[in-house]
Amino acid sequence: MTISINGTNGLIQAYDYQVLTTAFTYTFAAGTQVLVINPAGTLATGTITMPAAPSDGMTITVESTQQVTALTMSGNGGTIVGAAVQLIPNQPLSWVYRSTGTTWYPFSGGAGRASGLVSGTAVASTSGTSIDFTGIPSWAKRITVMFNGVSTSGTSNLQIQIGSGSVTTTGYVGSCASGATVVGMSAGFVVTVTIGAASAISGVSIINSLNGLTYCEFGNTGANSGNIVGSSGGSLTLGGTLDRVRITTVNGTDTFDAGSINILYE
Numbered sequence: 001m002t003i004s005i006n007g008t009n010g011l012i013q014a015y016d017y018q019v020l021t022t023a024f025t026y027t028f029a030a031g032t033q034v035l036v037i038n039p040a041g042t043l044a045t046g047t048i049t050m051p052a053a054p055s056d057g058m059t060i061t062v063e064s065t066q067q068v069t070a071l072t073m074s075g076n077g078g079t080i081v082g083a084a085v086q087l088i089p090n091q092p093l094s095w096v097y098r099s100t101g102t103t104w105y106p107f108s109g110g111a112g113r114a115s116g117l118v119s120g121t122a123v124a125s126t127s128g129t130s131i132d133f134t135g136i137p138s139w140a141k142r143i144t145v146m147f148n149g150v151s152t153s154g155t156s157n158l159q160i161q162i163g164s165g166s167v168t169t170t171g172y173v174g175s176c177a178s179g180a181t182v183v184g185m186s187a188g189f190v191v192t193v194t195i196g197a198a199s200a201i202s203g204v205s206i207i208n209s210l211n212g213l214t215y216c217e218f219g220n221t222g223a224n225s226g227n228i229v230g231s232s233g234g235s236l237t238l239g240g241t242l243d244r245v246r247i248t249t250v251n252g253t254d255t256f257d258a259g260s261i262n263i264l265y266e
Contacts, residue, residue: 020046027051027076028060031164037064037087049074049082056099064094069118070137071190075104082106085139086118097244122262125150129255130248132167133263138241140265141209141210144167145220145222147261148190155193159188160205160247162215164240174217184207185234189217190250192230200258201223205232207245 012064015034019024026035035048043208046068050060067085073080080244081103084093094108118140123131136143145160152158157176161167172185178193191205205219221230247261 022046026047030105031105033059034061035063036259037062037066037068039064039066042067042069045070047072047074047089048080050076050080050095050097051103052076054078054097054099056097058097058176059094059107060097060104061092061094062087063090065089067118069135070139071112075102078104080104084112084138085113088112117264117266120265122148122260122264124169125247125256125259126262127256129252130246131261132244132246132254134244136243136245136263136265140242142266143207143242143245144264145176145205145219145247145261146263147201147203147205148258148259149202149224150261151198151200151257152195152249152254153257154197154249154251155195156249156251156254157183157190157192158201158247159185159190159250160217160219160245161188161205162207162236162238162242163244163246164238164242167244167246168236168238172234172236176230176232176234178228178230185232187250188246188248189219189232189234189236191219191221191222191232192228195223198225199228202259203230207242211233213241215242 014031016032017036022043028051064087071084071086073083083139095104096107151214169187174185176183176190181193183190201221203221205218207215210216216235218233
């Protein structure tokens with residue numbers, strides 16, 4: 001902790017500079033008001049705990065030079081309004097403490113709270129029979145899957161599977177349609193209809209949390225030729241909170257050979 005007393009400006013400042021690693025746990029020491037995190041790269045998880053005995057009117061600011069994808073905050077006996085669920089690079093967040101009610105109130109910054117939109121890392125869909133995105137944080141209520149010129153070696157339709165701890169391969173209900181052709185869902189959210197081995201699929205599929213464990217999907221995809229458009233809608237109830245998404249084919253054996261796929265979550 002570094003403390004600066006500046007008589008000219010009438011300020012007492014106390015900050016802490018940390019080079020943290022993933023899964024860090026940090027508790028504000030008494031008197032520290034600012035935490036600067038400067039990790040080497042993106043951190044998957046971390047926990048920040050407010051000071052144990054804050055004074056009325058105390059302010060806390062947290063800032064990171066790198067993404068912290070899933071952040072947990074503890075009030076250390078107090079309540080945090082607008083607790084951060086992630087840290088976005090170079091976008092500080094601040095709270096002020098009110099002793100009546102023992103509550104921390106946000107007063108600066110917005111990105112990084114529960115409404116923040118986080119991008120995954122785009123994956124080239126050029127090999128393998130499936131592409132997985134894991135580590136989706138428990139607070140995510142909407143996941144968007146994006147397809148860019150995705151092609152496979154065969155004609156089996158693309159589908160999205162979700163899961164909690166492992167991928168769920170049964171229980172999906174809904175359908176995907178292209179004109180009068182309709183394909184039902186059972187092992188995943190089917191997002192294409194009547195594709196060919198040379199089809200390059202682009203579009204989006206959005207998965208929303210309905211009530212915590214039930215997830216609803218809707219999407220639209222289109223092919224580069226043949227005027228093939230797929231409109232999909234379905235649902236699935238998981239046994240736990242969604243933490244992963246898999247993109248594969250209905251037969252599970254066709255291999256990806258072109259394009260890229262990424263996700264957004266919020």
